[in-house]
Structure formats: structure tokens, C-alpha cells
Amino acid sequence: MSPQVTMQLALAAPLLGTVLIVLTGHRPNLRETVTLVTAAVMFLLVASLVPEVMAGGRPEVVFGNMLPGLPIALKLEPLGMTFALIASFLWIVTSIYAIGYMRGHHEQNQTQFYAFFAVALFSAVFVAFSGNLLTLFLAYEILSVSTYPLVTHHRTPEAKRGGRVYLGILLTTSIGFFLFAIVWTWLAAGTLDFTDGGILSGKVSDTVAGVLLALYVFGIGKAAVMPFHRWLPAAMVAPTPVSALLHAVAVVKAGVFSVVKVAVYVFGVDFLHSLAASEWLQYAAAATILLASLVAMTKDNLKARLAYSTVSQLSYIVLGAMLATEISVVGGGMHIAMHAFGKITLFFCAGAILVAAHKTEISQMRGIGRVMPITTFAFLIGSLSIIGLPPFGGMWSKWYLALGALDAGKQAMVAVLMISSLLNIAYLLPIPIRGFFCEPDDNPGHGAGVQEAPWPCVLALSVSAVGCIVLFFFPEPVYNLLAGMFAR
Amino acid sequence: MISVHFPVLLVLVPLIAAPICLLLRPLPGATWAIATAASWFCLYVTVSLLFRVLDSGTISYLLGNWAAPWGIEYRIDLLNAFVLVIIAAIGAVVMPYARASVTREVSPRRIYLFYTMFCLNLAGLLGIAATGDAFNLFVFLEISAFSGYTLISLGRDRRALTATYRYVLMGTVGATFYVIGIGMLYMMTGTLNMMDLAARIPAVAQTRTIHAALAFLTVGVGLKLAMFPLHTWLPNAYTFAPSAVTAFLASTATKVAVYVLIRMYFTVFGGAEIFEMFPVRETLMVLALAGMFAGSFVAIFQENCKRMLAYSSVAQVGYMVLGISFATVTGLAGGMIHLFNHALMKCALFLVMGCIFYRISSVKIADMAGLGKRMPLTMAAFVVAGLSLIGVPATVGFVSKWYLVLAALEKGWWPIAALIVASSLLAVIYIWRVVEVAYFRPVPEGAPEVTEAPLSLLVPTWIMVLASVYFGIDASRTFEVAHAAATLLIGGGK
Numbered sequence: 016m017s018p019q020v021t022m023q024l025a026l027a028a029p030l031l032g033t034v035l036i037v038l039t040g041h042r043p044n045l046r047e048t049v050t051l052v053t054a055a056v057m058f059l060l061v062a063s064l065v066p067e068v069m070a071g072g073r074p075e076v077v078f079g080n081m082l083p084g085l086p087i088a089l090k091l092e093p094l095g096m097t098f099a100l101i102a103s104f105l106w107i108v109t110s111i112y113a114i115g116y117m118r119g120h121h122e123q124n125q126t127q128f129y130a131f132f133a134v135a136l137f138s139a140v141f142v143a144f145s146g147n148l149l150t151l152f153l154a155y156e157i158l159s160v161s162t163y164p165l166v167t168h169h170r171t172p173e174a175k176r177g178g179r180v181y182l183g184i185l186l187t188t189s190i191g192f193f194l195f196a197i198v199w200t201w202l203a204a205g206t207l208d209f210t211d212g213g214i215l216s217g218k219v220s221d222t223v224a225g226v227l228l229a230l231y232v233f234g235i236g237k238a239a240v241m242p243f244h245r246w247l248p249a250a251m252v253a254p255t256p257v258s259a260l261l262h263a264v265a266v267v268k269a270g271v272f273s274v275v276k277v278a279v280y281v282f283g284v285d286f287l288h289s290l291a292a293s294e295w296l297q298y299a300a301a302a303t304i305l306l307a308s309l310v311a312m313t314k315d316n317l318k319a320r321l322a323y324s325t326v327s328q329l330s331y332i333v334l335g336a337m338l339a340t341e342i343s344v345v346g347g348g349m350h351i352a353m354h355a356f357g358k359i360t361l362f363f364c365a366g367a368i369l370v371a372a373h374k375t376e377i378s379q380m381r382g383i384g385r386v387m388p389i390t391t392f393a394f395l396i397g398s399l400s401i402i403g404l405p406p407f408g409g410m411w412s413k414w415y416l417a418l419g420a421l422d423a424g425k426q427a428m429v430a431v432l433m434i435s436s437l438l439n440i441a442y443l444l445p446i447p448i449r450g451f452f453c454e455p456d457d458n459p460g461h462g463a464g465v466q467e468a469p470w471p472c473v474l475a476l477s478v479s480a481v482g483c484i485v486l487f488f489f490p491e492p493v494y495n496l497l498a499g500m501f502a503r
Numbered sequence: 504m505i506s507v508h509f510p511v512l513l514v515l516v517p518l519i520a521a522p523i524c525l526l527l528r529p530l531p532g533a534t535w536a537i538a539t540a541a542s543w544f545c546l547y548v549t550v551s552l553l554f555r556v557l558d559s560g561t562i563s564y565l566l567g568n569w570a571a572p573w574g575i576e577y578r579i580d581l582l583n584a585f586v587l588v589i590i591a592a593i594g595a596v597v598m599p600y601a602r603a604s605v606t607r608e609v610s611p612r613r614i615y616l617f618y619t620m621f622c623l624n625l626a627g628l629l630g631i632a633a634t635g636d637a638f639n640l641f642v643f644l645e646i647s648a649f650s651g652y653t654l655i656s657l658g659r660d661r662r663a664l665t666a667t668y669r670y671v672l673m674g675t676v677g678a679t680f681y682v683i684g685i686g687m688l689y690m691m692t693g694t695l696n697m698m699d700l701a702a703r704i705p706a707v708a709q710t711r712t713i714h715a716a717l718a719f720l721t722v723g724v725g726l727k728l729a730m731f732p733l734h735t736w737l738p739n740a741y742t743f744a745p746s747a748v749t750a751f752l753a754s755t756a757t758k759v760a761v762y763v764l765i766r767m768y769f770t771v772f773g774g775a776e777i778f779e780m781f782p783v784r785e786t787l788m789v790l791a792l793a794g795m796f797a798g799s800f801v802a803i804f805q806e807n808c809k810r811m812l813a814y815s816s817v818a819q820v821g822y823m824v825l826g827i828s829f830a831t832v833t834g835l836a837g838g839m840i841h842l843f844n845h846a847l848m849k850c851a852l853f854l855v856m857g858c859i860f861y862r863i864s865s866v867k868i869a870d871m872a873g874l875g876k877r878m879p880l881t882m883a884a885f886v887v888a889g890l891s892l893i894g895v896p897a898t899v900g901f902v903s904k905w906y907l908v909l910a911a912l913e914k915g916w917w918p919i920a921a922l923i924v925a926s927s928l929l930a931v932i933y934i935w936r937v938v939e940v941a942y943f944r945p946v947p948e949g950a951p952e953v954t955e956a957p958l959s960l961l962v963p964t965w966i967m968v969l970a971s972v973y974f975g976i977d978a979s980r981t982f983e984v985a986h987a988a989a990t991l992l993i994g995g996g997k
């Protein structure tokens with residue numbers, strides 16, 4: 016099978032899956048089988064593309080013109096490969112988790128849930144494969160809209176409010192700034208294709224380029240650079256599998272992925288590096304990293320704390336892109352992978368605690384480690400990986416980001432990264448520590464025994480936790496893949 | 504060959520169909536069949552005309568074979584071929600829908616009137632677009648206006664009558680202004696043929712009479728196309744008319760008036776020069792922007808969904824006028840693309856309103872609680888068409904916005920571009936109000952059982968919805984036509 020065909024099949028699979036999920040909606044077991052099979056097929060198809068990309072191939076597919084001279088096109092390159100690989104792999108894990116969670120928590124409208132989930136994954140991989148800015152924007156907006164029903168899944172007034180903030184900010188930023196920047200780029204450069212070395216260099220003055228860069232970074236609201244981050248905490252009203260896969264991996268990473276993609280293939284690293292504006296945006300990213308961590312410390316609701324932690328971590332990747340050195344960009348790319356595994360583990364644990372112990376607030380979770388040892392241990396692993404300690408994958412991305420900052424001569428940014436690690440320790444580690452070492456507050460009958468979440472949940476969170484460790488020992492494949500961005 | 508006479512058959516067939524409908528008044532089914540057949544015939548004719556124009560250039564047809572300045576000329580170039588297809592297509596989709604919808608919304612004694620007036624209206628609108636004679640245009644303007652008044656007054660709500668009355672007053676003022684303008688042009692040039700006018704106006708362009716004529720024409724046509732602040736007739740007329748009427752008029756009547764404005768400015772008055780001569784650009788631009796914001800703002804606070812969409816139309820007309828005011832190829836093409844795109848999406852939305860009214864006999868937003876569950880296909884149509892109004896990619900609304908923003912940036916007017924984007928975001932608010940009620944608010948206690956709308960309503964609705972997606976994904980064809988037409992017009996329209 017040629018890579019072009021595989022790419023199209025990988026996109027067709029989740030769409031077909033959506034149809035089948037709707038058709039089998041009345042038989043839950045069959046429906047979940049369809050979800051799992053679809054996820055597995057999609058992952059295998061995506062994975063089969065890796066050798067081609069590693070060998071330097073850049074397969075392209077051009078569909079018809081959407082606007083004259085502006086086709087809907089796919090083009091696979093290392094960054095998109097990495098993102099698609101992570102998203103499709105974690106979809107399998109999340110699907111397993113979701114089966115346990117959705118049934119264990121007696122959620123309504125599960126067919127709708129699985130169907131929109133598949134659409135969201137389609138659009139995430141569509142974002143990853145997009146070959147020009149117009150296609151990227153198309154996929155990006157499909158992702159915003161298709162995740163709205165998932166965010167508002169509970170249909171409560173609270174869900175409605177969350178959905179309002181979610182869609183309101185994402186549409187305002189994307190139409191208000193992102194689209195604006197794309198049209199401007201099209202006018203200035205005469206093309207929107209993602210090209211090695213960028214398309215804007217020499218086409219616009221430095222001032223215009225600076226304005227455009229700001230429009231891109233803030234317009235890609237999914238990257239959650241402050242002050243456009245509020246949608247992410249708002250999205251936490253969703254069921255936990257949505258928060259886990261979409262709001263720690265697929266949606267938010269689609270955002271930072273777009274930022275990196277714009278930095279590398281629209282501006283070009285060299286041009287970006289020469290812009291004064293990129294320095295200002297480094298400060299914006301650094302401010303987000305620190306402020307979001309500080310806000311996270313004040314949150315007692317576990318999912319809210321994790322959401323702010325995500326806001327903070329996303330700006331690592333934005334920072335990597337704005338530092339605009341090859342190492343920092345690769346580091347940013349690696350952080351897409353590393354943070355994905357770490358944060359999805361944490362969300363899985365949060366959901367498992369909710370299902371098994373019906374607890375949402377951190378202050379209620381003293382002694383949780385005695386009741387749910389596996390979950391709490393996985394939470395510890397995920398936390399350590401986010402903090403960036405060995406032997407967990409998160410260390411590598413921070414390492415390369417710091418190297419990149421030094422490479423760019425920005426020692427201050429190294430300091431920001433280090434302070435952020437300390438803040439991560441302060442808001443993440445107390446949870447497992449208190450879980451293991453404190454007595455439960457509300458457990459009169461001592462030794463109530465181990466009571467974990469349903470086994471699919473435990474399996475899923477174990478897999479992703481192991482993933483954090485594996486990525487420490489085998490980071491080369493990811494690194495080599497990403498380094499391919501600058502190989503030519 | 505009969506196809507030579509297509510330009511006139513376009514008008515004649517619906518014009519003859521109208522009295523036939525009147526004669527068949529005891530048989531509502533037959534009147535429906537005749538009106539539908541007429542509308543489908545018109546669609547066939549307009550499409551074949553468009554292809555012929557694309558193929559071999561402008562068609563000139565002399566009525567009764569009287570040579571042009573004396574006789575009436577029908578002149579089909581790319582611009583009006585494009586508009587003709589829009590009108591006929593909307594008519595052809597609304598007609599099958601009308602049968603069930605009209606039976607529900609119009610008193611049985613008046614159903615024949617609906618079909619009669621619809622045929623007349625169609626003839627009038629197509630005539631406006633087809634003719635190359637400024638006075639003949641006025642005649643068709645009146646035909647379409649009077650049949651339009653009747654159509655609106657068919658609404659069962661008594662307020663439809665006052666709405667019509669208001670429309671009659673405003674519409675008559677508009678038509679009178681138009682004819683005064685034409686009279687002045689005739690006085691100065693001695694001709695009514697548009698091509699002739701275009702050739703003779705430059706010699707007398709700097710006279711006060713011509714200036715006054717331009718002003719009269721602008722105001723007259725501005726009333727017809729509901730340009731802010733001349734839009735006050737529109738909201739009530741759209742709200743209280745039967746749904747099928749609203750769907751048809753909202754996507755054709757104002758669009759034809761926009762066409763007349765383009766035709767007058769760019770063909771008769773010779774294109775971009777008048778934008779330099781007078782503050783035409785500034786006037787149009789300010790009014791367009793004011794309309795875009797005022798219309799959207801007012802839409803946000805409406806309780807009646809049809810009325811909300813009507814105000815949204817005022818805003819959307821603003822986009823078209825804004826495109827015209829740029830007086831560049833991209834801007835004009837953008838305005839024309841939006842003319843087409845808005846016809847598709849607004850027609851879809853009003854058809855949805857008809858589906859809802861058919862089931863719950865109300866289009867108040869508050870009454871739509873729980874409809875997302877009870878009428879899933881109808882509400883899904885609303886969501887998709889609504890996203891198009893917002894301008895999400897893969898819908899036609901996105902394409903319009905793309906070109907309007909592009910046109911503004913091309914001129915270096917980035918604040919205008921920012922305003923276009925900002926005003927379109929207001930659509931998110933008013934569309935989402937409805938979505939939230941339909942999907943989040945539970946069905947009220949004791950509400951009557953409601954099922955999905957019948958297929959005869961759903962199919963036309965979804966045809967429009969899918970069209971507004973299709974032309975959003977593959978916009979290159981629409982763009983080619985609009986772009987070629989705009990190039991023709993900016994080049995002097997010769």
C-alpha cells in the first residue's frame with residue numbers, strides 16, 4: 016500500500032467507525048468492540064507510515080481545491096507523524112479506559128459519546144496530516160465543534176456554561192485571529208503550503224511578521240497561552256475520558272502542534288529567530304508557565320488542578336517553538352509526546368478515583384493510596400514524569416528544551432523551566448504522598464480493603480504509566496523522528 | 504431552436520403559470536403542480552443559460568425582434584446569469600417544500616393565492632435580473648413587489664397585515680425613488696437601455712441631474728435590499744409571513760436588489776469612477792458596517808427565532824454591500840459570492856423554521872426546549888446552517904468571509920477586515936442561544952408529543968444544508984463565476 020493510500024485510510028477509519036458506532040448503538044458490547052477495533056486499525060495504519068517518514072519521505076495527497084489555488088491537502092512530516100502516532104495510540108488506551116469509566120459511572124448517551132469521540136480523533140489526525148494552513152484550519156475547527164457535545168455531555172446548566180466558555184473562546188480566537196493571520200499570510204506569501212524553511216521570509220516586513228506571529232500564537236487558542244486559556248478549565252465538566260484524551264492530548268496538542276508547525280513551516284526557524292516579536296512571545300509563554308502553575312496550586316478540585324497544570328505545560332512547547340532553535344523545537348515536539356503520557360495517566364487516575372471512591376476534591380483524598388494503591392502509584396509516576404525527573408520520559412523533553420534555551424542564549428528561560436519544575440512538585444506530589452502516608456479522614460471501618468476502579472480503567476492507567484517509563488529508556492525513536500524536521 | 508428564446512421564456516413561463524393557477528383555484532394540488540413545474544423549468548433554463556454564457560459570452564435577446572435602443576433588450580451576462588440561477592434554484596427547492604408547509608400555515612381558501620403569487624413573484628424577480636432595460640426593470644420590480652406583499656399577508660397571524668402594510672409603504676417609496684432616478688437619466692440621455700445609458704452618461708456625468716439620479720437610485724434600491732437604516736420593513740415582514748414565503752423571499756428578493764445596485768453602479772454608471780467622484784464608497788461602507796453590527800446585535804436579543812434570523816439578514820446584506828463598496832475585483836466577487844452563499848444558508852435556516860412551526864406551531868426560542876432530542880434531524884440542520892452563518896470552514900459562510908477579509912486586506916484596510924471578523928462572531932451568540940435551548944433545556948412538563956418533521960419538509964431543508972456545505976468545500980466554481988463577473992464589471996461592464 017502506498018503511503019498516500021494509508022494516510023487516507025487512516026483518516027477514513029474513524030469516520031467509518033463513527034457510522035458503525037451509531038448503527039450498533041443499541042448493543043453496547045458490539046459498539047465498544049467497534050470503537051476498539053477502529054482505534055486499533057487507525058493506530059496500525061498510522062504506525063505503518065513511520066518507516067516512510069523516517070526514511071525522509073514526505074508523502075502528499077491533494078484533494079480538490081477548496082478555494083482557487085488553495086486545495087485541501089495532506090502532507091506527512093515528522094512532527095505530524097509524532098502527533099498522529101501519540102493521539103491514535105492513546106485512543107486505544109482511552110477506549111479501554113472509557114469502557115470501564117462510562118459503565119462504572121453510569122453515564123447517559125454513551126453512543127453519542129463514542130461517536131463524537133471518533134470524530135474528534137479523526138479531526139486530530141487530520142490536523143496532524145494537514146498539508147497547508149487552510150487544511151489545518153479546517154481540521155482545527157472541526158475538532159473544536161465536534162468536541163463541544165463531548166464537553167457538554169452531561170447537559171447540566173454547569174455543562175452549558177462550560178460549553179459556552181469552551182466554544183466561545185476557541186471560536187473567537189480562531190476566527191478572530193487565526194483566520195485573520197491565515198488570510199494575511201496568503202495575501203503576502205501567495206501560498207499556504209507548509210514548506211521547509213517557511214514561506215514568509217522575505218515576503219513581509221519584520222513588523223508585519225511580528226503582528227502575524229502574535230496573531231498565530233494567540234489565535235491558536237487550543238495552545239492555551241494566557242489570557243486565552245480559560246476554555247481548558249471550563250472543559251473539565253466533561254466526562255473524564257474526554258478530559259484525559261482530548262484535553263490533555265488530542266485537542267490541546269493540536270493547538271501546540273499548530274504553533275510549532277507555523278513556527279517551522281510558515282515562518283521558518285531562522286526567520287523566526289531573527290524576529291524581535293518571538294522574544295516577546297517567549298515572555299508570554301514563560302508567564303503562562305509560571306502563572307498557570309501558581310493557579311494550579313490554589314485548586315482543590317483535582318481535575319481543575321490538572322487542567323491548569325496542562326495550561327502551564329503547553330506553554331513549554333510554545334516556548335520551544337518561540338526559542339526557534341532546532342534543539343528547542345525538537346524538545347517542544349518531544350514534550351508533546353512526554354506530556355501526553357504523563358498527563359493522560361494523571362487524568363485516568365482522577366477518573367478512577369471518581370468512579371471507585373466518588374471523590375473529586377484533593378482534600379478528600381487523604382489515604383487514598385491505601386484503598387487504591389495501583390491508581391495512586393500510577394499517579395505518582397505520572398507526576399514525576401511531568402515534573403521531569405528520571406527515570407521518566409518527561410525528563411528528556413525538559414532537557415532538550417533547556418538545551419535549546421541555552422542554545423538561544425536565553426538563560427532566563429532555563430530558570431523559568433527549573434522554577435516550574437519546583438512548582439510542579441509543590442502541586443502534584445502532595446497528592447500521592449498524602450494518599451500513601453496519611454490516614455483516611457472518613458474511614459471509620461479501618462482496613463476497608465483495596466477497592467480499585469473497574470479493571471479496564473486500571474489497565475489503561477497502568478499502560479500509560481508504563482509508557483512514561485519506557486519513554487525514558489527509549490527516547491531515541493521520538494528524537495530521531497523529530498530531528499527529521501531539520502534533516503533536509 | 505427554442506433555446507434561443509430562453510431569456511424571455513424564463514419570465515414568460517411563470518408569468519403564464521400564474522393565471523393558470525388562478526383558474527385552477529378549486530384544486531390546490533394542481534396549482535401546486537403547476538407552480539412546481541414552472542419553477543423547475545426556470546431552474547433548467549437558468550442553468551443552461553449560465554453554461555451558455557460561460558461558454559460563449561454575453562447573450563443579447565431582442566424582445567419581439569425590435570432593435571435595442573427602441574425595443575427592450577434582455578441581456579444575460581455572467582453577473583445576471585449567476586443571479587438567475589440563484590433565484591431559480593431557491594424557487595425549485597422551496598416549491599416541493601411549500602406543499603405541506605403552506606397547507607399548515609395558510610388558510611385553505613387562500614392556498615391557490617399562494618401559488619399564483621409565487622409564480623408572479625418568480626417571474627418578477629427573474630425579469631429584474633434578466634432585463635437590460637432600466638424601465639422594464641422597474642416594471643418587474645413592481646410585479647415582484649406586489650406579489651411579495653400578497654405573499655406576506657397570507658400569514659395567519661393578524662400582524663402579518665400590518666407588516667405587509669409597512670412593507671407596501673416602504674416598498675412604494677423605494678420603487679418611486681428608483682423611477683425618479685431613471686426619469687432623470689432618461690431626461691439627460693434620452694435612452695433607457697442600460698448599455699446605451701452607460702455609453703451616454705460619461706458626456707453628462709458632471710451635471711447635478713445625474714448626481715441626483717444616482718442618489719435617488721441608491722436610496723430606492725437601498726430600500727429594496729434592506730440596507731441599514733432602510734431595513735425597518737424587513738423584520739416584521741419576514742417574521743409573520745408563512746415560512747415558505749420567508750424562505751423564498753429572504754434568499755431572493757433582497758439578493759435581486761443587491762444585483763440591481765451592482766448593475767446600476769458598475770454597468771450604468773460605468774464602474775469604479777463613481778466611487779471616486781462621490782463619497783459613494785464612504786457612504787456604503789459606513790452603512791454596511793453599521794448594518795452588520797446593528798443587525799447582529801439586535802438579533803441577539805430576539806425572542807422569536809424567525810425575527811432573529813430576519814435581523815441577521817440585515818447584517819448579512821451589510822456584508823454584500825461592503826463587498827460592493829470596495830469596488831475592487833476581489834471585493835465585488837466577495838460580495839457576489841456572499842450573495843449566493845447567504846441565499847443558501849438563510850434559505851436552509853428559514854426552511855428549518857418551517858419544519859419547527861409545522862410541529863410545534865411556534866418559532867419562539869423559548870418553545871424550542873428539548874427539540875434537539877425530539878426533532879434531531881431538523882435541529883441538526885439548524886446547527887450546520889448556523890455554523891455556516893458563523894463562518895466555520897467547510898461551510899459557505901467561511902468562503903464569503905475569506906474573500907471579504909482578503910479584499911479588505913488587499914486594500915490595506917485591516918481595521919475593516921477586523922470589523923468583518925468581529926461582527927461575524929456575533930453570530931455565534933445568537934445561533935448558540937437557540938442551540939442551548941434546543942439541546943440543554945429539558946422538554947417542559949405536559950408539552951405535546953412531537954416527532955420529526957415529515958420528509959417532504961426535511962428533504963428540501965437538507966438539500967439546502969448540504970448545498971451550503973458542498974459549496975463551502977468546493978468553492979472554486981462559485982469563485983470562478985463571481986470572479987469573472989466582477990472582472991467584467993470592473994473593466995467597465997462592456
